[in-house]
Amino acid sequence: MTHTYSSTTSRPGQRRIRRALGATLAVGALVGGTAATSAALVVPGTPGKDVHIGGDDDNADNPLIQPPGVTAKQHMENTDVLFGRANDDLLIGKEGDDTLLGGEQSDILVGGPETSLPNSDVLIGGEGRDINIWAPGDGSDAFVGNEAWDTMIFAPFVEDANGDPLLTRADQRWIPRVDIDGLPAFSCTIVEVPRSAGFGFQFLVRFNVNGNPVVTVRQKDVEQVYCPSPEEDRALVADLTDSEPEFRRVWLDRVPGTVGKILKPVG
Numbered sequence: 596m597t598h599t600y601s602s603t604t605s606r607p608g609q610r611r612i613r614r615a616l617g618a619t620l621a622v623g624a625l626v627g628g629t630a631a632t633s634a635a636l637v638v639p640g641t642p643g644k645d646v647h648i649g650g651d652d653d654n655a656d657n658p659l660i661q662p663p664g665v666t667a668k669q670h671m672e673n674t675d676v677l678f679g680r681a682n683d684d685l686l687i688g689k690e691g692d693d694t695l696l697g698g699e700q701s702d703i704l705v706g707g708p709e710t711s712l713p714n715s716d717v718l719i720g721g722e723g724r725d726i727n728i729w730a731p732g733d734g735s736d737a738f739v740g741n742e743a744w745d746t747m748i749f750a751p752f753v754e755d756a757n758g759d760p761l762l763t764r765a766d767q768r769w770i771p772r773v774d775i776d777g778l779p780a781f782s783c784t785i786v787e788v789p790r791s792a793g794f795g796f797q798f799l800v801r802f803n804v805n806g807n808p809v810v811t812v813r814q815k816d817v818e819q820v821y822c823p824s825p826e827e828d829r830a831l832v833a834d835l836t837d838s839e840p841e842f843r844r845v846w847l848d849r850v851p852g853t854v855g856k857i858l859k860p861v862g
Contacts, residue, residue, distance in 0.1 A: 725745045781803065829846055
């Protein structure tokens with residue numbers, strides 16, 4: 596069973612304005628009790644509200660991993676394993692085939708954004724209301740929400756001056772921001788996976804550009820999916836607990852909680 600929404604409306608220059616605004620809110624300003632990590636293959640969680648960012652240093656240029664003169668591949672092409680723990684964590688894998696484990700509480704999991712292959716990530720939530728954000732440039736991923744009400748978001752990131760995802764403070768934590776409205780080239784398709792397939796996932800959600808599938812994110816124990824809308828100030832949302840989930844329009848200012856703050860237009 597498949598359900599797709601697409602349109603052909605346009606929006607003039609709004610993303611450029613938002614990106615300029617993002618330059619004033621640098622991702623580097625991670626202060627106030629937040630753990631920020633950016634150099635390790637395996638990053639353990641802490642009791643605090645962690646911000647863990649993949650180091651992308653397990654590669655051919657690292658002589659500890661790939662000894663000089665050794666031609667057989669020893670590295671993992673920038674793979675990272677990031678752990679949250681017992682708090683509201685933000686985990687960003689960046690390059691490589693990353694594994695992100697949120698742990699307890701409500702975590703935000705970002706496999707990419709990547710700029711090169713490999714780029715398929717595995718993201719696993721825990722007992723809280725977890726959020727997975729997929730942005731163009733990332734590959735085909737797998738998201739397991741586990742307990743509580745979990746959300747998948749497909750949308751480009753609002754970026755800071757360095758081209759990294761813009762992080763802002765909300766609900767006493769750091770959150771990324773996305774640009775999800777007024778994007779007519781993007782659409783999503785929901786494919787229900789029959790139990791008889793023995794695949795383990797309940798849904799495949801395909802992200803399309805001009806109607807053509809570019810990636811598929813596997814969904815298990817995920818309750819809702821947000822995708823770009825061709826209309827300004829709106830997103831498309833599907834409730835995966837429905838017997839036949841379909842996308843419907845929703846005003847951005849009516850989306851509650853942390854998800855609403857991530858989707859809220861910058862500026």
